[in-house]
Amino acid sequence: MKVDNNTIIEGIKNGDHTIIKEFYKTHLPRITQYILKNSGGLDDAKDVFQDAMVILFEKIKDNSLKINCAIGTYVYGICKYLWLNKLKRIGKTELDDTDFGRIKDPTDDPIDLVYKKEKKLIIQKCLLKLGEGCQEILLMFFGGYSLKEIAKQKKFTDGYTRKRKFVCQKKLIQLADKDPVFKEFKASF
Amino acid sequence: MKESQNKKLYEHIDAYLNGELKGDELKAFEDILNIDDKLKQEVEKQKQSDKLFKQIDAYLNNELKEDELNAFEELLKTDNKLKLEVEKYKLVQSALKDTSSIDFRKKLQDIDSEINTKVSSKKPVFKLSRVNWKVAAVLVAFIGLMSLLFLQNRESKHEKLFASYYVTYPMEDITRGEISSHTSLNKLALSYNNGNYERVIELLESNEDIETNDKLKLYLGNSYLNINKEDKAIEVFQTINTDSKFYSDGQWFLALTYLKKGKKDKVFPILENLNANNNLYTNKASRLIKALNAK
The missing domain is CATH 1.10.10 (Arc Repressor Mutant, subunit A)
Known part of the structure; x- marks a missing residue:
């Protein structure tokens, strides 16, 4: 079943278990596929996906989410950035820099956002x-x-x-x- | 010293400094401490770090007296280690204030466990305590044999291998410079990611960039492959030239398309070529060759 952006946004805002679970079940496999293809494991995929979901949650909470694509695509974009950034940090070079540079496009909103939040995300995760x-x-x-x-x-x-x-x-x-x-x-x- | 041993040592020192060691454990630790200078140094180092931590705590919670505060601020100007610790403390402060995000993450973790429990509980569990074992064994063997025959009839080895190796080429970010029309870019990404491959084909076939952009060719070929138009997919993948940075991607999908069609003779040379060169598909190609050679 396809769920529209507004239903997902409202569901996340209100902590609707069914909607969040459905979103999780629908989109995690694609992120997993991507991360497995790019030197990561299942736990990395979950970790990155949950980080991206928290970022989405915060954007929804402070009413700053402005997207013109499906939420799943937006989350996928954040996941990719988070993962590429991690790979770069740990010195894995299997991905070429042109891909990385492309994602760093200044019009691409999630990057700046992620950069500012990643330490906070780590602390919350560690807690x-x-x-x-x-x-x-x-x-x-x-x-x-x-x-x-x-x-x-x-x-x-x-x-x-x-x-x-x-x-x-x-x-x-x-x-x-x-x-x-x-x-x-x-x-x- | 190995990292795990190091960690144990620090945990032990921590426990000692926090007064958590008792009785014999405490006595043993103190006995070693008396004769081991290195341990003494480590304990001292840890003590200093704890002291620093307590000071930062007091500083950020406005618990320092005026002279202590002045001294601390003076030190902060020159001591980078102290500055770093203060910054980390501030990060903790802001991260833990935001309880709604923490609760949301907890919710996600719960959902994840729910899904995992559900998946693992889907595995068949037979309670045989009250069942006649012999009857059960015969039944299991019979069902097993039947399903094996059924599966073998339904799906060839090639199809099975294709299914286990094929993953649709993920939609990477395409920038506006890579494709002429921004509108079609959004439509393309949406359709591809939602599995609407007919629409992707429609958009790409009418796009002038398809002739020169190998990444778009990969999306097009994969779309054809997903709607079982293997011959069209082959045509597309074959147009990705050896000097393209997407050449190995194109070759991998070409091999998989031939595999899906059961053309083993066409699959081997491509896989061997991929296996001989260092690329993202080297390992997969080698595994697939072995799987194809296995009886």
Whole structure:
């Protein structure tokens, strides 16, 4: 069944499980095909696809999505850019630079967008790799709760809460540091 | 030291500094620490890094006293490592504030697990505990034999190989410079990506760029192949010349088209040529040659 752009946009905006799942099921295979063809694996495909979906979600959320193609095509474009960028970073040269240059066309909106967001995406991804306890304390802290409030709510001592937050945040940064994007970021200082 | 050992060591040091080592474990760690200078250095390094982290935490949460704040800001002007850590902290701050994006990603991960569970639960599971094993075994063997015969009758080896090797050439980004009309570019991408190959053929056959643009030829050939017009596909793929950067792509699809038609004698020389030269299809060509040679 073909679903039009507006239905998908509304579905994503409202967190409609069925529509998002349908979109996921329909479009992941094509991205997978592309990534497998270009030196990647199944996990890379999922990773890249989910990143692109989050980027789409953010564009929808702040009402800045302006496209004149099917959403699937737009997501595919972002995925390709994300993947080519990753390949370039890890030094795989199987793709020639003309392809890369073409995608960097200034009229191509996703690039600038992705560039600005990729570190944020990595941190959010790393957060979900932490244990639930760590996720909760970090989200509460950065969501605006003070350590005292967290301690009270979680029935921890103040000292333990401070230490726990410190340990969790350190783990998060250690995970992010392993990503090539962060390695590059480090090298720029 | 291998990376995994390194990681373990750091985790151990972390646990020690966080007061998570207890009893014998703690005693053992301290005993080694007393005699191993390298470990001592590592612990010291980690301690410093923790201290720095705590300082940044205090700095960004406005918890430093005035003199501490001045000293920190002074240091920040010259110390690049500190600057980097502060930037990373700020990134964490902004990334974790945005809980809606994190929730959306969680949703995607849940959906992915749902799909995977569904796929794996689709695999047939026979509960044989209460079934007569002999009857079941005979049945399974019979069904297996029947399906094998059925499949062999339905699909030739060539068709099966074609199905497992053929993936439609993905639509790359075409810039406006590559094709004359921008409108037809959008239409082309939409039709191709939605599997409307008749429309793609219509658009490309009437496009003057098709004569000179080998990438467009690949889309056209693949479109013909997808609607079972193999002879037309062959014609198109054959027009991609040896000096084109899409030559190996064209040859690969040409080989697959011949394979689909069951023309094994035509497939081999093309695959051997691809296998002999270093290109994206070298490995696939080699695998396909082996598969075709296998009984």
